[in-house]
């Protein structure tokens with residue numbers, strides 16, 4: 244019996260972390276890539292973009308993995324979706340940095 248509450252806690256934690264966990268983490272290679280386009284990029288700005296993406300972009304539909312689209316498509320989508328999500332320009336730029344960086348190897352448009 245003593246193990247049941249623990250099992251439930253673990254299941255809950257996994258469920259809550261589910262969506263965000265599927266998003267790629269920010270790695271050193273990502274920072275180097277981002278800085279080619281945004282010299283001011285750091286691990287922190289990319290990490291903030293990742294967090295803002297989770298918070299702002301999961302209200303109406305499931306989070307879309309960055310590799311689902313190429314960077315050019317994200318640049319278009321982010322403008323349209325930022326209006327819908329009422330995202331501020333600064334936040335929009337952070338989210339874009341994260342998405343463009345993480346989708347650089349995507350093959351689908």
Ligand code: HEC
Nearest residue numbers: 299300301302303304307311320321324325327328330338
């Ligand atoms: C207010 C609701 C809403 C919010 C918030 C929202 N979206 Fe969307 N999104 C939609 C709807 C509705 C569609 C379906 C296609 C359409 O109507 O353009 C969509 C479609 C998309 C698509 C294209 C479909 C696909 O599967 O690739 C992308 C990419 C996207 N959203 C990204 C984002 C991003 C990035 C954010 C955060 C900045 C965001 N969305 C926030 C409503 C929203």
